[in-house]
Amino acid sequence: MNVGVDLGGTKLAVGTAESVQIISTPATSDDIIAAIDTLAGEARGIGLCVAGRVDLQSGSTFAAQLPQLHGVPLVKQLSRPGRRITLLNDADAAALAEHQFGAARGTHTSLYVTVSTGIGAGLVSQQRLYQGYRGQAVELGHAGGPGQQPCPCGRTGCIDVSASGTAITKAARALLGDPTVPVDTLSQMAAQGHAGIGQIVRQAAEDLAPYLGNACVLFDPQVIVMGGGVVLGYGELYLETLRRALASTLGQWHLPEIRVAQLGRQAGILGALQSLE
Numbered sequence: 717m718n719v720g721v722d723l724g725g726t727k728l729a730v731g732t733a734e735s736v737q738i739i740s741t742p743a744t745s746d747d748i749i750a751a752i753d754t755l756a757g758e759a760r761g762i763g764l765c766v767a768g769r770v771d772l773q774s775g776s777t778f779a780a781q782l783p784q785l786h787g788v789p790l791v792k793q794l795s796r797p798g799r800r801i802t803l804l805n806d807a808d809a810a811a812l813a814e815h816q817f818g819a820a821r822g823t824h825t826s827l828y829v830t831v832s833t834g835i836g837a838g839l840v841s842q843q844r845l846y847q848g849y850r851g852q853a854v855e856l857g858h859a860g861g862p863g864q865q866p867c868p869c870g871r872t873g874c875i876d877v878s879a880s881g882t883a884i885t886k887a888a889r890a891l892l893g894d895p896t897v898p899v900d901t902l903s904q905m906a907a908q909g910h911a912g913i914g915q916i917v918r919q920a921a922e923d924l925a926p927y928l929g930n931a932c933v934l935f936d937p938q939v940i941v942m943g944g945g946v947v948l949g950y951g952e953l954y955l956e957t958l959r960r961a962l963a964s965t966l967g968q969w970h971l972p973e974i975r976v977a978q979l980g981r982q983a984g985i986l987g988a989l990q991s992l993e
């Protein structure tokens with residue numbers, strides 16, 4: 717039996733396509749490893765998806781939300797005789813899951829992009845995830861551009877800084893002069909036609925489009941699957957602008973169909989399991 721593990725800053729989920737157990741993410745690396753080990757039981761394979769950057773060479777993670785695991789050789793510490801472990805970030809897991817079971821099922825090559833707290837992406841071609849050497853490939857959110865804003869990753873001009881859900885929420889709250897407005901309220905206001913918030917959301921889609929265009933020219937996806945809180949929360953307001961701006965930035969290059977992710981929170985576990993296939 718194989719299990720998928722979806723490790724985030726607040727929740728740790730371990731399970732199969734049929735059943736998942738969810739606990740609060742333990743505070744220490746030892747407790748996280750012990751919890752995964754216990755919940756995985758006798759599993760022969762563990763697909764481990766982490767909400768952040770992974771390093772396949774050291775088998776560790778440098779996820780911002782999981783500082784207790786920085787530099788910890790996670791894969792090595794979970795290793796047991798006869799047990800196989802795969803490591804991937806959550807956007808890559810979702811990319812794999814959507815390609816295999818969700819919105820991109822049956823396609824040749826799909827690019828998955830999540831616009832949520834941050835911007836993540838994953839590329840799957842003919843059922844194979846492209847992870848690169850360290851598992852850090854296709855990090856669209858950290859593709860740089862003309863912007864000069866510093867990113868926590870150490871680069872400047874990362875699109876994550878200006879067009880992520882965090883950036884949209886911050887700008888919308890500043891516009892309203894209230895730093896406590898819930899994200900759901902912002903999306904409701906946008907849906908009801910709030911011009912200022914609508915403009916912020918459309919601008920974020922507009923800003924992401926050239927980066928998506930570059931990904932299209934580089935990877936030639938058949939479809940682009942869009943997921944994450946911004947896409948699901950602002951819906952067509954965001955997607956309509958994204959489609960139009962992407963078409964404009966691609967010129968005579970093929971415009972891939974943009975689809976909405978179907979698997980939601982399940983995507984992490986399903987993708988982690990699929991990475992063992």
Ligand SMILES: [Zn+2]
Pocket residue numbers: 857858867868869870871874876
């Ligand atoms: Zn960055």
